[in-house]
Amino acid sequence: MEDKPKILLIPDSPGWAMDNRCDALIKHLSDRYTFDKVYWCGMPERDYSGYDLIYYAGFYMVGTKRDKAFKQTVAVTTVSGAVKMTLAEIAAKVDLVAAFSIPNPLLLELRQLSQSEMFYAPNGVDADLFSPGDKPNNERFTVGWAGNSKHAGKRVEELKRACSFADAELRIQDMAERIPHDKMPDFYRGLDCYCCPSVSEGSNNCLLEAAACGIPLIATPTGNACEIIKYDGGFYVRDDLGDLESVIDTMRTVDRDRMGATLRERILSGWTWEVAARQFGNMFDYAMGIIR
Numbered sequence: 001m002e003d004k005p006k007i008l009l010i011p012d013s014p015g016w017a018m019d020n021r022c023d024a025l026i027k028h029l030s031d032r033y034t035f036d037k038v039y040w041c042g043m044p045e046r047d048y049s050g051y052d053l054i055y056y057a058g059f060y061m062v063g064t065k066r067d068k069a070f071k072q073t074v075a076v077t078t079v080s081g082a083v084k085m086t087l088a089e090i091a092a093k094v095d096l097v098a099a100f101s102i103p104n105p106l107l108l109e110l111r112q113l114s115q116s117e118m119f120y121a122p123n124g125v126d127a128d129l130f131s132p133g134d135k136p137n138n139e140r141f142t143v144g145w146a147g148n149s150k151h152a153g154k155r156v157e158e159l160k161r162a163c164s165f166a167d168a169e170l171r172i173q174d175m176a177e178r179i180p181h182d183k184m185p186d187f188y189r190g191l192d193c194y195c196c197p198s199v200s201e202g203s204n205n206c207l208l209e210a211a212a213c214g215i216p217l218i219a220t221p222t223g224n225a226c227e228i229i230k231y232d233g234g235f236y237v238r239d240d241l242g243d244l245e246s247v248i249d250t251m252r253t254v255d256r257d258r259m260g261a262t263l264r265e266r267i268l269s270g271w272t273w274e275v276a277a278r279q280f281g282n283m284f285d286y287a288m289g290i291i292r
Helices: 017-029 087-094 156-165 181-189 205-212 225-229 244-253 256-268 273-288
Strands: 006-010 034-037 053-056 075-078 099-102 117-120 142-147 169-174 193-196 217-219 234-236
Touching: 006 017, 017 034, 017 273, 053 273, 075 273, 099 273, 117 273, 142 156, 142 181, 142 205, 156 169, 156 244, 169 181, 181 205, 193 205, 193 244, 205 217, 205 225, 205 256, 217 225, 217 244, 225 234, 234 244
Parallel strands: 006 034, 006 053, 053 075, 075 099, 099 117, 142 169, 142 193, 193 217, 217 234
Antiparallel strands: none
C-alpha cells in the first residue's frame, strides 16, 4: 500500500480560528494525507525535512526568524486578510511558497501580483456542531459578537455605542475569555442577531457559525459577508458604520426566523468543511505535484 503524503500544519495558537481550520482539514482529509501539527507560538527545534509539505495557516509566518521549517520542504499558506499590509507586500511574502489560498473574492487581485499559484479556499463550518436550537426568549433584543476585542479593526467599541443607542443588549464572547469551541453554538443560539462591524475580514468564522445556527446577520461588506448574507440572510451596514444603529432597529421588525432558515440552507448547500476542505486539498496536491 502506497504511503500517504505527510503534511505538517502550523496554526498560530491552540483553540482559535487557525487551529480550528487545521483540525477541520485533519478531520476531512486524513484519508488522503497523514497530518502532524505544531503551533507557531512555540515551534520546537527539530528536523522538518521529513514532510512532503508544510502548511502555514497564516502567510505572515513564512520565512521569519521564528520559523524552524521554512526551506526544508515545499510550503503553502493562506492569506486571511490585508489589514496592515498592502497587496504588493503580501504578494512578496507568498512568492516564497509554492501556492497560497485566499478566502474571499476581495483578494483576487493577488493573482496578478504574485508569481505563486493561487487557490480560492474560504473557510467552512461544522454544520453538525453549529445547528439551530430553540428560539431565544430574550427580554431585550440581543446582538452578539465574538473575537479579539483588542483588535481595533473589529470596532467593538463602535458596536457597543450603537447597541446602547438602539437599546439593545450586546453579548460578547471575547478571545481573552474564550470558551471551548464546542460550547460556542449555545452562545449563538441565545442571540436575536449576530453583528460583524469589522474594517476587514478574511473568511469570518463567526459569521459562518452564526449562520449555521440560523441566526440573522448584520455585517460590513468584508470577507465572505456578501456571499453569506445575499438573498435575505441579513443586512449590510456602511463601512463607516453610520447606519449601524438604524440597521439594528430594522432587524427587530423583520422575519428573523425566515432569515435564519435561509442562512442555514445556504451553509448546507456549500459552506460546510466537508466541501471547503477539498479546495485546500487541491492546493496541497498542486504543491506536491500530485494528480488525482
